[in-house]
Amino acid sequence: AQSVTQLDSQVPVFEEAPVELRCNYSSSVSVYLFWYVQYPNQGLQLLLKYLSGSTLVKGINGFEAEFNKSQTSFHLRKPSVHISDTAEYFCAVSDRSSGTYKYIFGTGTRLKVLA
């Protein structure tokens, strides 16, 4: 069965500092990988996705993630964060073979950017 682990429930970081949010997944089949962001009282918005090809994926708002198959990881990074990046970030995995493309979400990482 698939699972997603986001080890850090909260990550405080100062403005303009770099940040990495960690995501590890468990799956016996090929997967698609996603990062979503959720601002307070809003739905989820796609940041970036890995479907195939280059393992370094660039997304919106200056975020990027690297797919590492051997370590089953898909960590999210940003070289310089802004106050507006304060939000909850969710990693998700989708089974490529299931046909239903069901998402399994991690428990989320709350990014708090400090002035």
Place this chain on the structure above:
Amino acid sequence: EAGVAQSPRYKIIEKRQSVAFWCNPISGHATLYWYQQILGQGPKLLIQFQNNGVVDDSQLPKDRFSAERLKGVDSTLKIQPAKLEDSAVYLCASSLTYSGVVYNEQFFGPGTRLTVL
């Protein structure tokens, strides 16, 4: 392009009462999902529709939850009767399906925050 619409945005009910949530997906999106997001957790898929057919409802508590998408467009999720543990945000999402292929990006609505007292 209009996004996924959900109503109501907030709902407070007593336990054992009934409640219904409505979702209108992005125009043309054949696949619709309902998720439950309990505080401090990631969203959990309750049910997935393709057009008006159910693709996956393996995690839907069928003794109290029901969902329908009669005309393959908007959808309603119902809880009857509600329990305290049903307090959560209920998210609706949709994705494009073309020639039978489900495209992977899911677009989410703002959610309905349910409080059961």
